[in-house]
Structures are given as structure tokens and as C-alpha cells.
Amino acid sequence: MKKLMIIFVLVASLSIGILGFTVYKEILVFKNNDYVEVNKDSVYEDLKVEEDETIESTEEKVSTVKLLTVGDIMFHSPQNKAAYNPETKTYDFNQSFKYIKKYTENADIALGNFETVTREDVSYSGFPRFNTPKESLLALKEAGFDILSTANNHCLDQGKKGLVDTINNIHEYGMKNIGTYIETNNMLVEEVEGIRIGFLSYTYGLNGMDGMLSKEELDYMVNRIDEDRIKQDIENIKDLQTDIIVVSIHWGNEYEMEPSSYQMELGEKMVDWGANIILGSHPHVIQKSQIINKNGKDNFIIYSLGNFISNQRKSTMDNSYTEDGVMVQLEIEKNFSKGETEIKNIDYIPTWVHKYRKDNRLFYEVLPISDYLNGELEVSNKEDIKIRLEKSQKDTMSKMIEN
Structure with missing residues (x-):
């Protein structure tokens, strides 16, 4: 003064x-x-x-960004059939996401693992070689998703064309993808409220479909887990003036409730190399989350987010844990005066895939469990699912760390 x-x-x-x-x-x-x-x-x-x-x-200038992430987004054959309208001969997947939309829309960036492809010139199919109507992507866009990780073991289920069509369809609906590429560009940096967030994505393998691409194409079209490459990519994306680095990674063993020693070792290495948020997928069940403090700064790992939506469940494979998922919302804060960015808050929103039949039609809906238990949702069936949801929420939260 x-x-x-x-x-x-x-x-x-x-x-x-x-x-x-x-x-x-x-x-x-x-x-x-x-x-x-x-x-x-x-x-x-x-x-x-x-x-x-x-x-x-x-006064210190401070900005915050909300990043919301979900696990495996899968569409088995019964889900494709459930979305089909024989009168209009069109597909509509919006019903599946109507209850979680308020969360994805409220996030600054919503991210998930899209574990299928959308090739348009061949018939649609489920496991073992997925192919899904591209209307599934439209539903995800309308639900509020912004970025889809496409590096997973099913990304070559329909060959090179399936991979390329999927990327083009994601972009057609105004979303972005990470992990698979048409050109040699594997860096995505999003700036929100002055905070620059870098996104990377990798998969452990391709279900033996590697031969669908030439060696040269394989090197730049699909990010596979290679420690030297991941370390270099993290260093390269740091050079783009990123404040925080997010790595989506498809790893681990299917249906195992705990991460393998390899997952934990690689997760710690990625933090050492400079990753701040590591989002695991592939096991199809929820695995634990963890905070690793490095140089006084907290970094977050969740080894598996479980299934966000699929037809995997107790009735189809005798594994009820495949019905469970968790949405993780991370609040990222940047103090511009100090030049520091940190994970400020972590919120867990357990979800459950509700599958039911009504009027001779099959429905799949992702339910935010707390909303249902608090009486905020009126689901369209007569079955009492409260006990099942209480167990799902307890199982999920028992694996989540408090921030």
C-alpha cells in the first residue's frame, strides 16, 4: 500500500x-x-x-480440477441385443448410464477403459472377439465422458480396421483416446483451469492378435507395457510442461482380488519415474488403492477399478465380484504462486451393474450404490437388491485407502 x-x-x-x-x-x-x-x-x-x-x-492464485475415472467398459452380446430396437433397427445404450451421468457430467475430465472396438463393416459380437455398435460411444459421450483409454487386450479384436474405426468414432463424437493411435503421436495433454494434465496408456498384451499389424505399425499404433518406453514417455510428457501425469494401465491377472507383485513393483517404478496417478484395469474385479509419497508429494495408484459395465456376474461366471466397480474422483489443486500441484481429495463412488428383465426386455444399468441405499434412485424392477448392494459397497470400500 x-x-x-x-x-x-x-x-x-x-x-x-x-x-x-x-x-x-x-x-x-x-x-x-x-x-x-x-x-x-x-x-x-x-x-x-x-x-x-x-x-x-x-492472495494466492489456486485452481482445482476434478478428474473422474471408471474401470472396464465392456459390451457382451446380451448387452448389444438389449440396446437394439427392432422397430427402428437402431441401438441405444443411454439407459445404462443414466444414473451415473450426474457424476461424469460434473467432472472436468471423465475417463474410462473402453474394452471393445467399433468396426462398422462386420457383425457385432461379444467375447472372445468383441465388436460393438458405435452408438455405445455416443452414449458415453452423452453421459459426460471425455477421454477413453483404448490400449487393452481386446483393441485388435477386429484387426487394424477395428482399431482405426474405433479411434475415428471416438473422435467423431468429440471425445479423445489414449493408448492406440493412427499416427505416431502418443502424448495427450489437457489444460483445465490452467492445470496441465498429461495422459498415457499401456496394455500388457493383445490376446495373440499382434500379427494383425506389421512390426512397424505395432510399435506406434498400440502402447504395450515396456518399462524403458514408459519411463521415456513420462520424461517426454514432463517436457510438455505438465503439472500432473496420469497413466492408465491394463495389467495384472483376471479375477484376482489382490494385485500381483509385478503390478506393485511396476506401479512404484512409474511413480519413481514421475507418474502421479496410476489407473489399473483388466482384472475385472476391484483391487486395492494406495498412496505412495515421493519427495513429500502424494501419488495415487488403484490397481484395478473393476468392471464399470459388462455382462460378467454371478449368474454368468459364478463370480459376484465382477458386478462391482468404483468411480474414483480426484481433486487436483494447483497453487500458481508456489508452482505446486497436488492431489487434494480422493472420493470413491462404488457402483454395481444392475441387470434385470422387464416387459420381455433386458436392461443393464450402472447404479451408484450410495444413491440407491439413500433412497435417491427408483430402479425399474421389483427385486429387492438392497442386501446385495450393501455387500458390494462394503467389499469395495474395504480395499480403498483414506486420503
């Missing part, structure tokens, strides 16, 4: 022999090495402005 060194106020005046005082509105202010006559009210206003400017200049 500028200092007013001397203020002279002319306050006394004698009038017609009667002693009295008149307060003049004019004030002499010592400013800029001279006395300046100004209006009293304007001085007070100047003082207020100067004080406000000083307060504003000392």
Missing part, C-alpha cells in the same frame, strides 16, 4: 466573531513528492482501492 506521509486538514474557521469550526472537504495530501489538494471523499475512496489492490495481490 502506498504511504500517505502527511495530511493537512483545514478544519478551523472563524465567522462573524463567533468561534466555530467548519470542516473543509479539501485535503492537502503529500503524494509524489508534493502536496496535492484533493477532495476528502476521493482520498478515502483511493485508500480503499489501494487497500483492495494490496489484498488481491497478496
Whole structure:
């Protein structure tokens, strides 16, 4: 604040022999090495402005971004059939995501693992070689998703064309993808509220479909897990002035409830190399989350987010844990004055895939469990699922760390 060194106020005046005082509105202010006559009210206003400017200049500029991530997004054959309207001969997958939409829409960036392809010139199919109507991508876009990881063991299920069509369809609907590429560009950096977030994605393998691409194509079209490459990619994306680095990784062993020693070792290595958020997929069940502190900064790993949506469940494969998923919302904060970015908050939103039949039609819906248990959702079936959801939520939260 500028200092007013001397203020002279002319306050006394004698009038017609009667002693009295008149307060003049004019004030002499010592400013800029001279006395300046100004209006009293304007001085007070100047003082207020100067004080406000000083307060504003000392305040730290801070921005926050909400990143929401989900696990495996899969469409088995029964799901494709459930989305088909025989009258219009069109597909509509929106029903599946109507209950979680408020979460994905509210996030600044919503990210998931798209574990299928959308090739348009061949028939649709489920396991073992997936192919899904591209309307599934439209539903994800309308639900609020922004980025899809496409590096997984099913990304070559329909060959090179399936991989390329999927990328093009994702882009057609205004989303972005990471992990598979048409050209040699494997760096995605998104800037939100002045925070630059780098995204990388890798898969352990391709179900033996590697021969669908030439060696050269394989090197740049699919990011496979290679420690030297991951380390170099992290260093390269750091050079793009990123504040935080997110790695989606398809790894581990299917249906195992705990991460393997390899997952944990590689996860720690990636943090050492500079990754801040590591999002695991592939086991189709939820595995634990973990905080690793490095140089005084917390970094987050979840080894498997479970299934966000699929037809895997107790009735189809005698494994109820495949019905469970978790949405993780990470609040990322950047202090511009200090040049520091950190994970400020972590929220877990357990989900469950609700499959039911009504009016001779099959439905799949992702339910945010707490919303249902709190009475905020009215689901379209008569079956009492409360006990099942309570167990699912308990199982999920038992694996999540508190931040």
C-alpha cells in the first residue's frame, strides 16, 4: 500500500466573531513528492482501492480440477441385443448410464477403459472377439465422458480396421483416446483451469492378435507395457510442461482380488519415474488403492477399478465380484504462486451393474450404490437388491485407502 506521509486538514474557521469550526472537504495530501489538494471523499475512496489492490495481490492464485475415472467398459452380446430396437433397427445404450451421468457430467475430465472396438463393416459380437455398435460411444459421450483409454487386450479384436474405426468414432463424437493411435503421436495433454494434465496408456498384451499389424505399425499404433518406453514417455510428457501425469494401465491377472507383485513393483517404478496417478484395469474385479509419497508429494495408484459395465456376474461366471466397480474422483489443486500441484481429495463412488428383465426386455444399468441405499434412485424392477448392494459397497470400500 502506498504511504500517505502527511495530511493537512483545514478544519478551523472563524465567522462573524463567533468561534466555530467548519470542516473543509479539501485535503492537502503529500503524494509524489508534493502536496496535492484533493477532495476528502476521493482520498478515502483511493485508500480503499489501494487497500483492495494490496489484498488481491497478496492472495494466492489456486485452481482445482476434478478428474473422474471408471474401470472396464465392456459390451457382451446380451448387452448389444438389449440396446437394439427392432422397430427402428437402431441401438441405444443411454439407459445404462443414466444414473451415473450426474457424476461424469460434473467432472472436468471423465475417463474410462473402453474394452471393445467399433468396426462398422462386420457383425457385432461379444467375447472372445468383441465388436460393438458405435452408438455405445455416443452414449458415453452423452453421459459426460471425455477421454477413453483404448490400449487393452481386446483393441485388435477386429484387426487394424477395428482399431482405426474405433479411434475415428471416438473422435467423431468429440471425445479423445489414449493408448492406440493412427499416427505416431502418443502424448495427450489437457489444460483445465490452467492445470496441465498429461495422459498415457499401456496394455500388457493383445490376446495373440499382434500379427494383425506389421512390426512397424505395432510399435506406434498400440502402447504395450515396456518399462524403458514408459519411463521415456513420462520424461517426454514432463517436457510438455505438465503439472500432473496420469497413466492408465491394463495389467495384472483376471479375477484376482489382490494385485500381483509385478503390478506393485511396476506401479512404484512409474511413480519413481514421475507418474502421479496410476489407473489399473483388466482384472475385472476391484483391487486395492494406495498412496505412495515421493519427495513429500502424494501419488495415487488403484490397481484395478473393476468392471464399470459388462455382462460378467454371478449368474454368468459364478463370480459376484465382477458386478462391482468404483468411480474414483480426484481433486487436483494447483497453487500458481508456489508452482505446486497436488492431489487434494480422493472420493470413491462404488457402483454395481444392475441387470434385470422387464416387459420381455433386458436392461443393464450402472447404479451408484450410495444413491440407491439413500433412497435417491427408483430402479425399474421389483427385486429387492438392497442386501446385495450393501455387500458390494462394503467389499469395495474395504480395499480403498483414506486420503
